[in-house]
Amino acid sequence: MTSRKRICYYVGVLILVNIFAIMLFRQSAEAAVYKQGSTGSTVRQIQQKLTNWGYYNYAVDGIYGSRTVEAVKKFQRNNGLTADGICGSRTLSALGISGGSSQSSVDVNLLARLISAEARGEPYTGQVAVGAVVLNRMEHPSFPNTLSGVIYQAGAFTCITDGQFNEPVADSAYRAARDAINGWDPSGGAIYYFNPDTATSSWIWSRPLICKIGKHRFCA
Numbered sequence: 001m002t003s004r005k006r007i008c009y010y011v012g013v014l015i016l017v018n019i020f021a022i023m024l025f026r027q028s029a030e031a032a033v034y035k036q037g038s039t040g041s042t043v044r045q046i047q048q049k050l051t052n053w054g055y056y057n058y059a060v061d062g063i064y065g066s067r068t069v070e071a072v073k074k075f076q077r078n079n080g081l082t083a084d085g086i087c088g089s090r091t092l093s094a095l096g097i098s099g100g101s102s103q104s105s106v107d108v109n110l111l112a113r114l115i116s117a118e119a120r121g122e123p124y125t126g127q128v129a130v131g132a133v134v135l136n137r138m139e140h141p142s143f144p145n146t147l148s149g150v151i152y153q154a155g156a157f158t159c160i161t162d163g164q165f166n167e168p169v170a171d172s173a174y175r176a177a178r179d180a181i182n183g184w185d186p187s188g189g190a191i192y193y194f195n196p197d198t199a200t201s202s203w204i205w206s207r208p209l210i211c212k213i214g215k216h217r218f219c220a
Contacts, residue, residue, distance in 0.1 A: 075094075107147050113169050120164075123214045133218065186213060187213075188210040195216055
């Protein structure tokens, strides 16, 4: 290869690398913007924050619809932001939400371990629902606001104390954890669940029932 061809080759490689870097940058920038049509756990966080502050009075379902847009606009107007109904970095920061759209593998593994221990043998929808309950608690003012805080909260999950949490994790639990993190909530927003065949607490029976999936009752 002549010197001139070698230079052209390296220039071509450099151009391709730069193009690839620009594409990655654009993808990461787009991932940090939430607008009408967006879905997932970050959208649920946005809705929950807006609900807590009185801007949003509808289902926290992880779907960025027209009602979420209007609530975001009201929040933006009251906080000196451009009222476009889009949650970019500035609006997310004002809401107290980090801009990242994905959970770390550590979070997926931790949630999957909890799901496997608590819902092993349950239908797949029920496994996702158990994961959703954990995420719903993170957004509820009565619980810790971190995944590990919710899971390891004293007395929250029997699997932590009976050793089930340390058992091998079912493959379906990893898929269920990802589905829950991505915004699927078959529990309908529940923050509690229990098995009526084994529950000994009279208090848990007093919680309003949302739905039944498999052996579990999911409650508000």
